[in-house]
Amino acid sequence: ExxxxxxxxxxxxxxxxxxxxxxxxxxxxxxxxxxxxxxxxxxxxxxxxxxxxxxxxxxxxxxxxxxxxxxxxxxxxxxNAWGTARALASLGSVACESGEYARASRLYEDSLKLGQRMGLNHTILVCLEGLSRVAVAQGKMEQAARLCGVAAAVREDKGWPLPPAKRAEIDRTVAATRDALGEEAFASAWARSNALPLEVAIKDILGGV
Incomplete structure (x- = not known):
C-alpha cells in the first residue's frame, strides 16, 4: 500500500x-x-x-x-521542518488568494526562513514567487520586480522551467510589475537581483528574513 x-x-x-x-x-x-x-x-x-x-x-x-x-x-x-515549511508556504498561497496579504507575507517569510535554514530550494522558490504576488497586490512594484528576478534565477540555476499551471500566474505578476514601473526600471530591478547570490538577494530585498 x-x-x-x-x-x-x-x-x-x-x-x-x-x-x-x-x-x-x-x-x-x-x-x-x-x-x-x-x-x-x-x-x-x-x-x-x-x-x-x-x-x-x-x-x-x-x-x-x-x-x-x-x-x-x-x-x-x-x-518535521520540511513538512512545516511546505505547509506554511501553501498556507501563504491560500492567504494571498484570499486577499489576506499581510498574513500571506508572514506565512511566506516564516516558510522562507525554514527553507533557507534547510536548503529547501523548491520551497524557497515557492515563497519568492508568492511574495512577488503579495508585493504587486500591496503596490510594492520595485520589490515585486526584484523578487521575480531572484525567482527566475533560481529556476534557471536548478533547471526548473515554469509548469503550465504556474505560467499564467507568473506572467500576470511580471506584466503588472512591468506596466507599473516601465520597461527600463523593471529590467534594471530584475537584473540587479537576478545577478546576486541567492542569500544576498533575499536579504537585500526583504531585510532580515
Missing part, C-alpha cells in the same frame, strides 16, 4: 503541474486514504499538503486552508 500511495501522489503532482486539478484532487484523495490507513504521519502530512494545493487550484480556498492547518499541525507535532 505504501508504494501504491506514493505512486498515486506522484501522478497527482503531474496532474497538478499540468493544471488538471480535478484529476490531481482525485489522485491525492486516494493517496491520502491509503497513508491514513498505514498510520504514516509523514506520508499523511505530505499527501494532505499535496491535496490542499490541488483543491486550491480548483478555487476551494476554505477546504484548502482546513487541510493545510491539519497538515501543519501534524508536521509540527512530528518535528
Amino acid at each position: 505504501k508504494g501504491v500511495s506514493a505512486s498515486l501522489r506522484e501522478l497527482g503532482f503531474v496532474a497538478y503541474e499540468q493544471g488538471d486539478y480535478e484529476r490531481a484532487v482525485r489522485l491525492h484523495e486516494q493517496s491520502l486514504a491509503l497513508v491514513r490507513e498505514l498510520g504514516n504521519t509523514f506520508g499523511v502530512a505530505w499527501s494532505i499538503r499535496a491535496l490542499a494545493d490541488a483543491v486550491r487550484g480548483q478555487g476551494d480556498l476554505g477546504r484548502a486552508r482546513t487541510l493545510l492547518e491539519e497538515g501543519l499541525a501534524l508536521a509540527r507535532g512530528a518535528e
Whole structure:
C-alpha cells in the first residue's frame, strides 16, 4: 500500500503541474486514504499538503486552508521542518488568494526562513514567487520586480522551467510589475537581483528574513 500511495501522489503532482486539478484532487484523495490507513504521519502530512494545493487550484480556498492547518499541525507535532515549511508556504498561497496579504507575507517569510535554514530550494522558490504576488497586490512594484528576478534565477540555476499551471500566474505578476514601473526600471530591478547570490538577494530585498 505504501508504494501504491506514493505512486498515486506522484501522478497527482503531474496532474497538478499540468493544471488538471480535478484529476490531481482525485489522485491525492486516494493517496491520502491509503497513508491514513498505514498510520504514516509523514506520508499523511505530505499527501494532505499535496491535496490542499490541488483543491486550491480548483478555487476551494476554505477546504484548502482546513487541510493545510491539519497538515501543519501534524508536521509540527512530528518535528518535521520540511513538512512545516511546505505547509506554511501553501498556507501563504491560500492567504494571498484570499486577499489576506499581510498574513500571506508572514506565512511566506516564516516558510522562507525554514527553507533557507534547510536548503529547501523548491520551497524557497515557492515563497519568492508568492511574495512577488503579495508585493504587486500591496503596490510594492520595485520589490515585486526584484523578487521575480531572484525567482527566475533560481529556476534557471536548478533547471526548473515554469509548469503550465504556474505560467499564467507568473506572467500576470511580471506584466503588472512591468506596466507599473516601465520597461527600463523593471529590467534594471530584475537584473540587479537576478545577478546576486541567492542569500544576498533575499536579504537585500526583504531585510532580515
